[in-house]
Amino acid sequence: MTIDIDRARRETPAAASVNHLNNAGAGLMPVPVLRAVVGHLEREAEIGGYEAADEAEAALDVGIYRSIARLIGADPDEIAVVENATRAWDMAFYGLPLQAGDRILTAEAEYSSNVIAFFHQAQRRGAVVETIPSDETGAVDLRALARALDRRKRKGRVALVAITHVPTNGGLVNPAAAIGALTRAAGVPYLLDACQSVGQLPVDVAAIGCDMLSAAGRKFLRGPRGTGFLFVRRDFLDRIDPPFLDNHAATWVAPHRYALRPDARRFEGWESSAAGKLGLKAAVDYALDWGIEEIRDRTGLLARRMRDGLGQVRGVRTLDLGQEKCGIVSFAVEGRPAETVQAAMAAARINVTCSTVFGTRWDMERRGLDRIVRASPHYYNTEAEVDALLAEVERLAARAAA
DSSP, X not given: OOOOHHHHHHTOGGGGTOEEOBTTTOOOOOHHHHHHHHXXXXXHHHHOHHHHXXXXXXXXXXXXXXXXXXXXXXXXXXXXXXXXXXXXXXHHHTTSOXXXXXXXXXXXTOOHHHHHHHHHHHHHHOOEEEEEOBOTTSXXXXXXXXXXXXXXXXXXXXXXXXXXXXXXXXXXXXXXXXXXXXXXXXXXXEEEEOTTTBTTBOOOHHHHTOSEEEEESSSTTOOOSSOEEEEEOGGGGGGXXXXXXXXXXXXXXXXXXXXXXXXXXXXXXXXXXXXXXXXXXXXXXHHXXXXXXXXXXXXXXXXXXXXXXXXXXXXXXXXXXXXXXXXXXXXXXXXXXXXXXXXXXXXXXXXXXXXXXXXXXXXXXXXXXXXXXXXXXXXXXXXXXXXHHHHHHHXXXXXXXX
């Protein structure tokens, strides 16, 4: 199967008016997703919120969990649907029973929100945050991780390995499954932030071997903003104490006793956007209909075309790390601040964004970077759209050099 570009663009109305190369920020919603969201909101206005949710009960209480489970190779009872990837990640991380001296191992390219949470728990509980060095390609150094996990050489208990699969500031793909093999052998919990890989790359939690995984709906899945999900392996559920509970996550079973839900929905809250959840289900089903391998191949093809083209422009540096790269391309134009490049692209109706040192400080400072331009094509983009970005970059670089 190959991607039918004409169909993909027909079903993405905004593609006719904007060259959207910011899918790592938020993908353009296709028609089925938009209809799911708007249709449910209209139904809420017509008959009431509770009543509309009752009508959609099969999709909200069963269907969305089955769809997400199919997407990542999990079981439906291992899925929680929450309001964003950060909340999903936080529900897992803050529920772990960290103690003084416990070591948290993470990557040099880790995302700021996660790092801030590490430091927060270090201050509260006395945990220790350690970065695993990068290898010569920029990915997590598996040999260094193996040494850190070696029971014979440990300096304190390793309580968690937490890695971002695809960092926010470039096309690097960390070796998630190889990391999982090491953590399983060491008996150490493994939390994977997959918010930028789910929807553009095949993600199979069994093959990866992670105990927990968080993901966003708005990025390469092309779902609505304010949606995300958490996977927790069934036999790991009881090793996490949810940071907070309500009467959806637990039941008041006696005057002075409650009981947790037996599934991953103990990490959800009762009030949520039914329209958003239906939109997320539609986005997952839509991606599965295209085929995740086919999406990966098409997105990767466009990203390689972009990297190769940028590499031919004098005064432009591509900045993506890793032996394996994905559909995110980061670069800098000599003499042009990243914000200037972004603004020039916006004037040409090309959507890109900037990644800053505030998002991945360890990695950016190590490489002497402050701000870079990030472009992220998706399968519905065309070669002509990539070439339009290249032409604009070449014009900016030429002007800067003049």
